[in-house]
Amino acid sequence: MIIGLHHAQITIPKGAEEQGKHFYCKVLGLAEIEKPVPLKGRGGFWLQVGKMEVHVGTEEGFDRLLTKAHLAYQVEDVSHWRKVLEENNIEILESVPIPNYERFEFRDPFGNRVEMIQEVTRTGT
Known part of the structure; x- marks a missing residue:
């Protein structure tokens, strides 16, 4: 029986670890x-994200801009992350709206698609 998700892996170009650590550890915290x-x-390198891990591997010859594959980070304040990314000159890409969630997407410095998503409760109609 599958009991959960242990980790997900993304890739960056070989030799880009320091730039990757700066973005993922400093900008995203x-x-x-x-x-x-x-x-x-x-x-x-590997990252801790709540109880899960994100493994950042290296890979050449792959165009990350051509894939819909992505990680979605669940956040408490999606507007905070929009501001942080804009302050770091990261282009925000609007996502297709889905009920009960606020979300947006962006590409990391290597072209990996990333989503920030927050569950929201809507009142009224």
Whole structure:
């Protein structure tokens, strides 16, 4: 029986780890976690996101702008994250509205599609 999701992986170009750590750890505020010793030679880095992990690997020859694949970070204040990203010159892409959620998308510095999503309660009609 599947009991949950342990981690998701995204990729960045080889040699871009420092730029990736700056964006994911400094701009988004995610905590880097130690990779197991046997995997350290593969490049990339790992992040803690709540109880889950995001593994940032390295990969060449892949156009990240051509895929709909993405991570969606659940947030408490979607407007805060819109402001943070705009202050860091990250282009905000409006998402198709879905009931009971506020959300937007953006591309990380490597072209990976990312979504910020907040559940909201609507009153009235």
